[in-house]
Amino acid sequence: MTINTFSQDGVQRQQMPCLTKMERMIISMQDxxxxxxxxxxxxxxxxxPHAMTGADIFEWLIKKFSISDEEALHIGQIFVxxxxxxxxxxxxxxxxxxxxxxxxxxxxxxxxxxxxxxSELDYAIYLTKKxxxxxxxxxxxEKECYNALHKRINHxxxxxxxxxxxxxxxxxxxxKADRIVLECQxxxxxxxxxxxxxxxxxxxxxxERRTTNTRVQLNADFYKKEIxxxxxxxxxxxxxxxxxxxxxxxxxxxYQPHDPIMQGCLxxxxxxxxxxxxxxxxxxxxxxxxxxRVERWSFSFMELxxxxxxxxxxxxxxxxxxxxxxxxxxxxxxxxxxxETSKIPGKVDEVYKQFLAxxxxxxxxxxxxxxxxxxxxxxxxxxxxxxxxQMHIYFLMKKDSYPRYLKSDLYKNLLARAxxxxxxxxxxxxxxxxxxxxxxxxxxxxxxxxxxxxxxxxNSFKSNSGTASRL
Amino acid sequence: MxxxxxxxxxxxxxxxxxxxxxxxxxxxxxxxxxxxxxxLKKTRTKAQELAVANRTKLTSLLKDKGISxxxxxxxxxxWVLFTSSVELLxxxxxxxxxxxxxxxxxxxxxxxxxxxxxxxxxxxAARAMSxxxxxxxxxxxxxxxxxxxxxxxxxxxxxxxxxxELKVQVAPWTVEAKQEAGAELxxxxxxxxxxxxxISICEEEPKExxxxxxxxxxxxxxxxxxxxxxxxxxxxYLVINL
Numbered sequence: 284m285t286i287n288t289f290s291q292d293g294v295q296r297q298q299m300p301c302l303t304k305m306e307r308m309i310i311s312m313q314d315x316x317x318x319x320x321x322x323x324x325x326x327x328x329x330x331x332p333h334a335m336t337g338a339d340i341f342e343w344l345i346k347k348f349s350i351s352d353e354e355a356l357h358i359g360q361i362f363v364x365x366x367x368x369x370x371x372x373x374x375x376x377x378x379x380x381x382x383x384x385x386x387x388x389x390x391x392x393x394x395x396x397x398x399x400x401x402s403e404l405d406y407a408i409y410l411t412k413k414x415x416x417x418x419x420x421x422x423x424x425e426k427e428c429y430n431a432l433h434k435r436i437n438h439x440x441x442x443x444x445x446x447x448x449x450x451x452x453x454x455x456x457x458x459k460a461d462r463i464v465l466e467c468q469x470x471x472x473x474x475x476x477x478x479x480x481x482x483x484x485x486x487x488x489x490x491e492r493r494t495t496n497t498r499v500q501l502n503a504d505f506y507k508k509e510i511x512x513x514x515x516x517x518x519x520x521x522x523x524x525x526x527x528x529x530x531x532x533x534x535x536x537x538y539q540p541h542d543p544i545m546q547g548c549l550x551x552x553x554x555x556x557x558x559x560x561x562x563x564x565x566x567x568x569x570x571x572x573x574x575x576r577v578e579r580w581s582f583s584f585m586e587l588x589x590x591x592x593x594x595x596x597x598x599x600x601x602x603x604x605x606x607x608x609x610x611x612x613x614x615x616x617x618x619x620x621x622x623e624t625s626k627i628p629g630k631v632d633e634v635y636k637q638f639l640a641x642x643x644x645x646x647x648x649x650x651x652x653x654x655x656x657x658x659x660x661x662x663x664x665x666x667x668x669x670x671x672x673q674m675h676i677y678f679l680m681k682k683d684s685y686p687r688y689l690k691s692d693l694y695k696n697l698l699a700r701a702x703x704x705x706x707x708x709x710x711x712x713x714x715x716x717x718x719x720x721x722x723x724x725x726x727x728x729x730x731x732x733x734x735x736x737x738x739x740x741x742n743s744f745k746s747n748s749g750t751a752s753r754l
Numbered sequence: 755m756x757x758x759x760x761x762x763x764x765x766x767x768x769x770x771x772x773x774x775x776x777x778x779x780x781x782x783x784x785x786x787x788x789x790x791x792x793x794l795k796k797t798r799t800k801a802q803e804l805a806v807a808n809r810t811k812l813t814s815l816l817k818d819k820g821i822s823x824x825x826x827x828x829x830x831x832x833w834v835l836f837t838s839s840v841e842l843l844x845x846x847x848x849x850x851x852x853x854x855x856x857x858x859x860x861x862x863x864x865x866x867x868x869x870x871x872x873x874x875x876x877x878x879a880a881r882a883m884s885x886x887x888x889x890x891x892x893x894x895x896x897x898x899x900x901x902x903x904x905x906x907x908x909x910x911x912x913x914x915x916x917x918x919e920l921k922v923q924v925a926p927w928t929v930e931a932k933q934e935a936g937a938e939l940x941x942x943x944x945x946x947x948x949x950x951x952x953i954s955i956c957e958e959e960p961k962e963x964x965x966x967x968x969x970x971x972x973x974x975x976x977x978x979x980x981x982x983x984x985x986x987x988x989x990x991y992l993v994i995n996l
Binding site: 415 | 867943
């Protein structure tokens with residue numbers, strides 16, 4: 284049995300898209316005509332080509348993409364953070380300095396890749412090589428990592444030592460300049476992938492997901508499912524963006540007068556003027572409604588139903604038309620849908636007795652197919668068992684009662700009686716500020732409630748819920 | 755003895771794997787070339803041959819029921835080393851496929867990454883193939899043709915590893931390494947020396963001690979210099995006077 288260290292979930296991982304984009308940019312930097320100008324790095328005796336300064340990178344980015352200084356700096360930093368470019372002077376400091384500090388490109392093998400994450404075995408081999416080169420003089424955290432790895436992958440430790448020795452012997456075959464570059468490259472790679480403690484981990488890997496039971500077999504069944512899935516997605520109904528943008532614009536135009544931020548609200552914005560008349564005028568139990576509110580009911584049926592006052596008014600209208608049971612049924616279904624799970628069977632029973640049983644007191648008119656389906660579902664009542672019936676009644680009301688309501692006298696009287704609140708007069712002397720009272724802290728409110736009973740609490744609660752439904 | 759044979763074969767596989775990795779690191783960079791692709795292909799073929807030979811040898815040894823417990827433990831250890839080597843080889847092959855596909859040699863708009871490595875890798879490949887000089891005889895379009903072969907070879911290696919997992923049941927947690935931590939320092943005099951010369955080019959060293967040392971050296975040199983001057987002066991004076 285082998286322990287696979289590189290693929291944790293058995294599924295082929297995808298390369299992160301941002302990394303592909305970065306790689307494309309790096310390749311475009313290599314262009315001999317349009318790319319970055321490269322210089323030579325002089326070290327004592329050896330000369331190594333293909334070095335560039337931070338300023339070179341910075342200027343090239345600005346010129347190529349016509350971006351601002353800050354953006355160029357940010358992009359340059361990303362390249363260094365992800366290890367595509369590494370600094371030569373201070374290798375542990377992975378930032379881009381826009382001056383003469385030298386940088387170099389990283390070889391593609393060591394590029395950051397989500398497909399080939401750095402494995403423990405490789406890190407162990409690297410540390411062993413370093414140990415040999417430095418005659419045992421590793422940095423503290425490297426020593427700790429070394430010992431931890433020695434314990435963890437002890438079964439292949441001989442292999443680690445063998446491989447480290449062989450890799451060093453292989454690199455001895457190259458000439459000195461290349462050897463230096465190789466060492467720098469490898470060191471840069473490991474500084475990015477195993478950052479020393481205390482430095483920022485630039486690559487946010489996120490939590491490791493060891494989902495070993497999603498091992499996908501790439502066989503004929505899998506591909507058949509994929510083909511089916513893609514075929515269904517192709518046949519999906521799509522709306523042209525021109526059409527949905529039109530309707531979006533219409534929606535925005537319709538709702539704009541109702542938006543307190545866009546249009547301002549009358550009488551005045553309570554958050555600015557400390558005048559809570561706006562909330563008082565729009566709460567549930569007010570006798571005279573604002574014009575805006577009543578107009579909103581004509582936008583769609585759902586608006587009417589979601590406003591408690593609207594629902595009440597609609598109920599009064601339906602009672603006149605002798606079809607109030609529809610709305611009551613709809614409300615009962617909502618209750619089942621959003622209520623407690625334990626009470627569902629009881630509620631469903633009641634609904635059946637009141638609305639659906641033949642000869643019930645408030646019998647609703649549902650077509651036979653839906654009725655059959657619902658009765659079937661009653662054998663095992665769950666939250667959504669009344670959905671079909673509810674939908675049927677909803678559309679019935681929407682198509683039938685709702686348009687008539689909007690044309691009815693009841694609604695028109697309501698609209699006529701509705702008031703447009705006066706804008707509060709601004710103070711004559713502009714320098715006098717209203718006393719701003721901070722709202723009482725909740726702690727005090729609860730204490731007062733304990734003293735006075737629940738009255739205060741429930742009052743503030745009601746006005747709060749009123750505002751919630753308003754906004 | 756079976757053990758020694760196994761060890762030498764494993765060493766050979768290990769050497770070729772290390773050289774192969776070294777060559778793959780050079781892919782896509784400025785030391786990439788036609789020759790490199792050919793070297794990769796040859797090294798890879800050799801590595802696969804060695805892997806197959808190792809596998810047959812080790813499976814036959816492990817299947818043998820009549821070996822002693824110590825022997826068995828030793829063979830299991832060798833088996834774990836062998837599987838790690840083949841895993842490394844497989845990863846490197848997959849990566850070389852990916853990088854090879856991304857960096858075709860003949861497309862003029864596709865530039866190689868200028869990494870600073872400009873030397874050739876013939877010596878490494880020669881070491882892998884255990885020959886003195888490498889001979890290059892491939893066609894011009896080896897970079898594209900080779901990739902298809904590489905795919906089939908990767909599939910073969912995958913299959914081989916699966917078979918190995920099924921046929922030989924060796925639990926890695928029962929294997930203990932023979933070498934303790936830091937064992938590589940004891941017998942590597944030759945390897946250490948060459949790289950000590952490249953002192954602190956790419957690494958930071960604690961600057962204070964270096965400066966302190968050079969400071970001391972300077973003072974010491976100054977002292978010796980003045981002493982030599984004094985002696986020269988005294989001798990000259992004596993010569994003149996006598």
